[in-house]
Amino acid sequence: MPASHRPRVLIGISGWTYAPWRGDFYPAGLAHRKELGYASEQLTSIEVNGTFYAMQKPSSFTKWHDETPDDFVFAIKGGRYVTHIKRLVGVEGALANFFATGVLTLGDKLGPFLWQLPPNLEFDAQKMSDFFAVLPRTVSAAITLAELRDDKLAEDRVLLPASSDRPLRHCVEARHQSFACDEAVELLRKNDIAFVVADTAGKYPYVDTPTADFIYARFHGDEELYASGYTDAALDRWAGKIADWTATGRDVHVYFDNDIKGYAPFDAMKLIERIDR
Numbered sequence: 001m002p003a004s005h006r007p008r009v010l011i012g013i014s015g016w017t018y019a020p021w022r023g024d025f026y027p028a029g030l031a032h033r034k035e036l037g038y039a040s041e042q043l044t045s046i047e048v049n050g051t052f053y054a055m056q057k058p059s060s061f062t063k064w065h066d067e068t069p070d071d072f073v074f075a076i077k078g079g080r081y082v083t084h085i086k087r088l089v090g091v092e093g094a095l096a097n098f099f100a101t102g103v104l105t106l107g108d109k110l111g112p113f114l115w116q117l118p119p120n121l122e123f124d125a126q127k128m129s130d131f132f133a134v135l136p137r138t139v140s141a142a143i144t145l146a147e148l149r150d151d152k153l154a155e156d157r158v159l160l161p162a163s164s165d166r167p168l169r170h171c172v173e174a175r176h177q178s179f180a181c182d183e184a185v186e187l188l189r190k191n192d193i194a195f196v197v198a199d200t201a202g203k204y205p206y207v208d209t210p211t212a213d214f215i216y217a218r219f220h221g222d223e224e225l226y227a228s229g230y231t232d233a234a235l236d237r238w239a240g241k242i243a244d245w246t247a248t249g250r251d252v253h254v255y256f257d258n259d260i261k262g263y264a265p266f267d268a269m270k271l272i273e274r275i276d277r
Contacts, residue, residue, distance in 0.1 A: 007245075007246040007251050008251045009246060009252045010044045010073050010111065010251070010252070010253050010254070011044055011254045011255075011271050011272050012044060012045035012046045012254070012268055013046055013047070013255060013256050013257075013259070014046075014047040014049050014255045014256065014264070015046075015259070016035055016036055018259055018262070021262050026038060036068065037067045037068065039265065040072050042265065042268075044073070045073040045074065045075060045111060045253060046072075046075070046255075047074075047075040047077060048064075048075065051077050051078070051079060052077040052080050055153075055157070056101060057102070058157065058158070059102075060102070061101075061159070065106050073111040073253075074106055074111055076110070076111070076112075077114045077116065083117055083121075084118045087118070088117075088128070088131040089127065089130075091134065093149070095134060095135070095145060096146050096147070097149045097150065097153045099142045099143075100146035100153060100157075100158045101153070101159065105160070105161045111169070111253060112170060112194070112214065114196070115131075115170065115171070116172075116175070116196075117172065117174050119204070121174075123179045123181065123183070125184075128172075132187075132191040135168075135193075137167060138167055138168060140163045140165060169214060170193050171194035171195070172193055172196060173218060174205055174207075175198075179195075179207070180207055184207075185207065188211040188212070189211040189212070192212045192213065193212055194214055194215065194216045195212075197216065198220065199218070199219045199220060200220045200221070201225045203225055210245070212250075214250050214252065215242075215245045215253065216253045217238075219238075219256045220258060221258040222258075227260045228258060228263070229258060229263035229266070229267055230263070232270075235267065236274065238271060239274040242254070254268075
């Protein structure tokens, strides 16, 4: 990375549409259509998880771009059709459709792509290498891939930006213990793919070895998966780790996914306060 690079720390939540948050994180009476705008004023980034469940309309990406501050960043969760149905095999066409639907038009607000693997997908070096080989690393490469989209994707669901050499980042969240090995770490490092630092109350592998020029962390719950909040002591520890990561010149993305009891946005704001001190 350039010597002049100043690391950014982007902290937010995974998704933003949660009914139980209304009247708690979101002010009572706030129109649902204004929730993204409100969340983006309190946080610095959001991980879009709707893209995991289904391809979004181009108009959605345009709307999200226009409703958020200029320096806001979206991380994009890759489609489960790629990771859970196709299981990373023969996915060129699926990726072409995914990148054709308007996600690239987020422009400077487009952050990393997250590829969350199913818990029963074991580490296979060849399978992972083949998958990494088809991931586009620039906007131009993604546009070229998008041109291979199939006719199942209607033309009114296609929106592509002007070609550019803007780099695209990717990260992998592995959920099978076999990924917690030196071979997997080295393979991700070789391909400049970030190994997601996943805090999962001990359920899934925890690897915090940097393997790319950025760090991507997901906080699913300190003691209970998706449910427990983070204590002040825990947030202090994570703030210290973030400081260590940025000291190496790496950008850091952190997303709280402990949403069941509504802790996520409040924990994110508390961590932002610690980073801003």
